[in-house]
Amino acid sequence: MAGQAILGDTVLKSAIAMEAAAPTVETLVADHTGMVFRIAYSILRNHHDAEDAAQECFLRVWKQKDRLHEVSNAKTWLARIAWTTALDKRRSSRAMVSLSEVSLSDEQSGAELAQSIPDLAVAADQQLASAQMQQMLERLIVRLPEDLRSTLELSTVQELNSAEIAEVMKIPEGSVRTRLFRARKQLKEKLTVLLEGRKHG
Amino acid sequence: MADQEKDKRVDEMLDSLLANYSSAEPRPGLETRILANLRDAEENKSPAGWWNFKWLWAGMVTAAIIVAALLISGRHRVEPPTHVIVKTSPAVPQPEIQPQAPIARQETARIHRRKPSTVPAAQRNATLALSKRPAVFPTPTPLSEQEKLLLSYLAGTPREEVIAESHPDEPPVVGDQDQTEAIPDLTLIPQKFGNTR
Numbered sequence: 336m337a338g339q340a341i342l343g344d345t346v347l348k349s350a351i352a353m354e355a356a357a358p359t360v361e362t363l364v365a366d367h368t369g370m371v372f373r374i375a376y377s378i379l380r381n382h383h384d385a386e387d388a389a390q391e392c393f394l395r396v397w398k399q400k401d402r403l404h405e406v407s408n409a410k411t412w413l414a415r416i417a418w419t420t421a422l423d424k425r426r427s428s429r430a431m432v433s434l435s436e437v438s439l440s441d442e443q444s445g446a447e448l449a450q451s452i453p454d455l456a457v458a459a460d461q462q463l464a465s466a467q468m469q470q471m472l473e474r475l476i477v478r479l480p481e482d483l484r485s486t487l488e489l490s491t492v493q494e495l496n497s498a499e500i501a502e503v504m505k506i507p508e509g510s511v512r513t514r515l516f517r518a519r520k521q522l523k524e525k526l527t528v529l530l531e532g533r534k535h536g
Numbered sequence: 537m538a539d540q541e542k543d544k545r546v547d548e549m550l551d552s553l554l555a556n557y558s559s560a561e562p563r564p565g566l567e568t569r570i571l572a573n574l575r576d577a578e579e580n581k582s583p584a585g586w587w588n589f590k591w592l593w594a595g596m597v598t599a600a601i602i603v604a605a606l607l608i609s610g611r612h613r614v615e616p617p618t619h620v621i622v623k624t625s626p627a628v629p630q631p632e633i634q635p636q637a638p639i640a641r642q643e644t645a646r647i648h649r650r651k652p653s654t655v656p657a658a659q660r661n662a663t664l665a666l667s668k669r670p671a672v673f674p675t676p677t678p679l680s681e682q683e684k685l686l687l688s689y690l691a692g693t694p695r696e697e698v699i700a701e702s703h704p705d706e707p708p709v710v711g712d713q714d715q716t717e718a719i720p721d722l723t724l725i726p727q728k729f730g731n732t733r
Contacts, residue, residue, distance in 0.1 A: 360574060361571065364567055364570050364571055364574075365567060368562065368566055368567045368570065369561070369562065372560070372561075372562040372566065373558045373559075373560065374558075376558055376560045377557065377558035382560065382562075382563070385560070385562070386562060386563065386566060386569075389562070389566065389570065390569070390570055390573055393570050393573075393574060394573065394574070394577060397574050397577060397578075468549075468553060469553065469556065469557070472553045472554070472557065473557075476557075487554075488557075488558070490554075491554050491555075491557040491558040492558050493558070493559075519550065522550060523546055523547065523550055526546055526549070526550060527542075527543075527546050530546065
């Protein structure tokens with residue numbers, strides 16, 4: 336009898352603790368707006384689109400507010416919603432579609448990219464941070480295969496580590512590491528070729 | 537050596553570029569805008585939900601009314617009105633049971649004959665056959681055999697005997713005056729057994 340009372344008390348306390356620990360939409364907004372925005376920005380590459388995606392993401396969360404107590408890891412759950420929202424928005428965005436469907440030949444695109452690379456010998460640190468280099472990197476990332484590209488984009492968000500990216504993408508963590516390695520290798524090869532072309536041309 | 541240095545340099549450049557790839561910050565007030573948007577969604581949801589709920593109820597009530605009307609009309613169509621006249625007299629055995637429908641029709645026709653009518657006979661008969669409803673309530677029926685026997689008995693029997701038969705449990709009354717006063721008016725008796733059934 337006493338054991339049952341203790342068990343019931345424990346269950347009640349844990350239920351109260353779970354109720355208290357269950358996040359609300361307001362706390363999620365307060366804690367994770369920056370992460371949601373950066374995930375959306377990593378995919379959409381536009382401030383306004385990223386903010387719209389963040390709004391849409393929290394609207395989706397709000398529609399599921401009655402089930403928030405069932406969420407075990409609010410951060411990755413929210414990150415996944417932000418990721419899918421941004422991907423949906425990118426699919427429906429004509430601007431991004433036109434950017435990804437640029438049908439330049441390799442020579443044309445290579446020459447264009449090579450011209451966009453500034454002279455590294457002048458002031459490397461300043462130029463690496465320049466907008467031109469960022470645009471070049473974006474173009475290189477756009478040409479990556481979709482799985483490598485998505486994984487790399489999520490990895491650039493500082494708040495997410497490999498395990499969390501794996502949970503967001505619903506793939507094993509080893510696959511995340513493999514994809515990141517392959518994406519980085521391809522980017523490095525293309526960047527080297529471009530730098531060589533700039534040096535000799 | 538030069539290749540390694542070049543490779544290292546490209547690595548550093550890639551790290552730097554990727555580190556800045558998603559380092560953007562949202563404009564100030566994004567949280568406030570998101571919360572305001574959620575508040576708007578919360579406020580807009582309630583009237584819409586109630587509106588849908590109200591329409592749902594209205595639709596259900598309308599459907600129930602239509603179904604009830606169909607059921608009632610269908611029941612009226614299936615079940616025609618039936619008028620059964622049952623005569624029971626368990627105390628006296630009936631010599632012969634006559635079918636009631638022809639008698640009722642004859643009486644109804646007789647009543648119609650009394651009234652001057654401009655409706656043709658064929659049309660009147662058709663109307664009667666269709667309606668199957670008696671024109672007068674209660675339905676006038678002729679005297680049965682038992683009633684006729686009772687009337688003939690009363691007509692041929694002295695009053696004293698009838699009184700004695702109608703009050704079998706009462707003790708006999710002594711005296712002519714009392715006996716005369718106790719005798720009811722027998723003129724009312726045929727009306728009592730009249731054809732008002």
